[in-house]
Amino acid sequence: MKLEYCRSETYNFGDDLNSWLWPKLLGDKIDECSDTYFLGIGTILTKKRINENLKDARKIVIFSSGGWDEDLPRLDERCQVFGVRGPRTAEKLGVAPELAVGDGAYLLRKVTLPQAEKKSGIGFIPHHRSEDFIDWQSVCDKAGLKFISAKQPVDDFLVALQGCEKVVTEAMHGAIVADALRIPWVAAKFSPAFNEGKWYDFTESMAISLTFESLPFMAQFKMGFGKVFENATKKWLSKIFSCPRKWSRLPVYFTIASQSDLDNLSKALCEISGNNSGVLSGDEHVELVTERQYQIVQDIIKHCD
Numbered sequence: 001m002k003l004e005y006c007r008s009e010t011y012n013f014g015d016d017l018n019s020w021l022w023p024k025l026l027g028d029k030i031d032e033c034s035d036t037y038f039l040g041i042g043t044i045l046t047k048k049r050i051n052e053n054l055k056d057a058r059k060i061v062i063f064s065s066g067g068w069d070e071d072l073p074r075l076d077e078r079c080q081v082f083g084v085r086g087p088r089t090a091e092k093l094g095v096a097p098e099l100a101v102g103d104g105a106y107l108l109r110k111v112t113l114p115q116a117e118k119k120s121g122i123g124f125i126p127h128h129r130s131e132d133f134i135d136w137q138s139v140c141d142k143a144g145l146k147f148i149s150a151k152q153p154v155d156d157f158l159v160a161l162q163g164c165e166k167v168v169t170e171a172m173h174g175a176i177v178a179d180a181l182r183i184p185w186v187a188a189k190f191s192p193a194f195n196e197g198k199w200y201d202f203t204e205s206m207a208i209s210l211t212f213e214s215l216p217f218m219a220q221f222k223m224g225f226g227k228v229f230e231n232a233t234k235k236w237l238s239k240i241f242s243c244p245r246k247w248s249r250l251p252v253y254f255t256i257a258s259q260s261d262l263d264n265l266s267k268a269l270c271e272i273s274g275n276n277s278g279v280l281s282g283d284e285h286v287e288l289v290t291e292r293q294y295q296i297v298q299d300i301i302k303h304c305d
Contacts, residue, residue, distance in 0.1 A: 184278025
């Protein structure tokens with residue numbers, strides 16, 4: 001099977017987990033020359049990917065993936081669904097509710113991980129696109145937190161995460177992997193483009209009661225005129241026409257954050273990290289989900305070429 005996932009020009013931990021994790025679990029079933037495609041971790045069940053990009057695929061194996069808002073694919077006879085990320089994806093795609101098996105990143109519990117030397121302090125993980133707006137290292141330094149970038153190799157991310165006693169995260173896979181590794185986490189919203197729906201898809205599959213902490217959005221790096229015009233146009237079109245829902249959340253800004261603004265952001269981050277003990281799914285539930293996913297992987301190995 002050939003791995004199919006979102007490939008970024010820079011590192012993105014959540015997507016890059018695919019090329020790190022699945023070869024460890026599926027072994028020689030991974031074949032980049034295959035005309036059978038394996039869709040695993042990520043919000044990748046879209047009309048463009050399934051019905052356009054993979055239109056010539058012989059078979060499409062789907063396991064633990066999620067769907068985007070209204071951009072839903074038509075699952076045809078080529079698609080073999082072993083599981084999706086959560087109940088919202090299952091409902092959107094019209095597959096059986098019992099196929100909501102959780103995010104495949106929980107299978108990190110079944111492989112050997114690089115280890116951190118010692119747990120200490122609290123980490124903050126912004127969404128990888130939020131790193132375009134803010135120098136988070138400076139903001140986290142002032143807040144007394146560890147900045148963990150999603151734009152780094154999987155091994156380095158896992159070491160940094162495991163070195164934390166708790167994390168505040170805007171990156172969903174920061175929360176998922178923290179939950180898998182039993183590190184309490186706090187969900188935070190910063191960017192206007194934040195997508196709550198996929199978080200609920202993940203947390204409902206894990207019986208987690210989800211609440212979000214909000215950080216004030218700002219940017220210390222100037223947005224180019226072309227990007228401002230593009231985002232503003234898409235936001236305007238989304239109010240009038242049937243455009244992708246994510247267009248309505250695109251950030252548009254003209255004012256650059258002052259040092260006082262950045263200090264307030266650090267203060268807000270510090271307060272959120274200090275006033276919230278974090279959440280975890282239940283130990284028994286996470287074990288049940290992991291074991292079920294692992295058994296499905298064994299079924300995939302037996303039945304898929």
